[in-house]
Amino acid sequence: MTMKSLTWRAPVIGSFIAFMIVPVIATALFSVATRWDRTLWPEGLTLNWWIKVSSRSAFLDTLMNSLWLSALSVLVSLILVVPAAYLVHARMPRAKPWLEFLSLVPFSLSGVVLALALIRLYSKLPLPLVNTPNLLIAAYVIITLPFMYRAVMNALESVDTNRLSEAAQSLGANPAQVLLRVIVPNIAPGIVNGSLLVFSTAFAEFVLANLLTGTRFKTFPIYLVEFTRSDARQASALAFMSFAFAWLISLAILWSATRVRQNARADTPH
């Protein structure tokens, strides 16, 4: 049995790992290769492309733009979703399917469709939104709504919110205090999980940034795509940075998701 299963399992898992890892390793090697387009192995190694690409002022500018944009999207998403999810969960269970539906709609909106819809509506209105990062943040909050809603709702469903809020109220806490001092700390792993998902999506997003603000407000992914057209080596350094960043955040997301499950287990009596 073990011999038999080894014969098919090893090649299946091996090819899967190779398919997933080779493009990433190739990108890393390409970014430190002097030349690598006619030999099996890079002809020489250099840190030149990394130094060149990171010493441009546009590098730091676009990186900071993306970090700010992602952080603000997380903040707006938290302010909107956490209180609403709590109220629906604890006070209005009948409104829950509706909120669920609204939080799922963004899944069927592709980047180009949402961009077009927003441009159509807001280019007619006299609001300072079109071509500004504000509209981009709004779009990011919408496309990440499914992630934030699920993460926060899962966390809420895993703790006994009614007993917690009753206990807090009997000690004289007002509704705002109940939410901020009692509920939020108890659903913290879910909030962290949702925030990381929103952050990583906003940080890597290209389509909406390209179509909504374009060249007026450049994000890191836009900077990267410009380089893929002009300088492949510097682009590969940027691409590897994106991979490393996505890796770190995904591991953090995995870790925070395990925390949500552990909390759920600790709270259930059986």
Add this chain to the structure above:
Amino acid sequence: MGKLNRTWLGLLPLLAFVSAFEILPVLMLVKSSLSGPDGLLLGNFARTLTPSIATAFANSLQLSLATALGGTLLGTIIAYAIATSSNATVRLSLTALANVTANFGGAPLAFAFVITLGSTGFITILLGYAGIDLYPGFRIYSIGGLGIAYLYFQLPLAILLVIPALKGLRREWREAAECLGASGLQYWTGIGLPILAPAMLASFFLLFANAFGAYATAWTLTGSDVNIIPVQIAALIRGEVKLDPALADALAVLSLLVMGSCLVAYQHFMRRMRHAA
């Protein structure tokens, strides 16, 4: 009563935000796709039947179908290999790998594939040494190349969806089937696949929608060379082709309908999967 009103007040910020940036824009899009100077209700949709847009639809459907089918089938085999592995470290680290790579996409991914499978890419050269010439028969900048790049994010997604369903597949059932004289094929068609079906169908529909809406990878890899629906819509937004707002709206609504129905199907099969568990 007063309490209920306060609760509604607390929901108001989210509802206002969602109305302003999700519901209203989409409704406006649907409305303008249905209205035109000729007053014809579905005139804009009839106009989408140009050869170029029909090709884009065919390409998009083909790309989505191929990567959703391939991703789900290969993903299920890999998920089975992972889930039935007796080594816990192997199981955990491969699930983590799927989690991490499901989030890779867009421009960096497209570029990584140029470096790997482009005309001077690492694998291209490696295969050249082995006497296999990929080019000019294959091009990473073509729709086939795009399919390979899409599989990179489709596969892990399918694996993550199927693994939980595999946990419901008890080892005792296989042993019982074998004791009763069932062959491996009979076990799979009679017991294994019916149990995995909801998860595999959920995966298929999610992957289909995922590929149908993807734009960043295609744009980085091929520019506007490969004619797919998101590329057509983006070109209309940028005004690269003759400005025709109503046509763009009609295309966007069609794409919304395709992705929307896929996600309804996805939700349906996810629910069936949870009931089965």
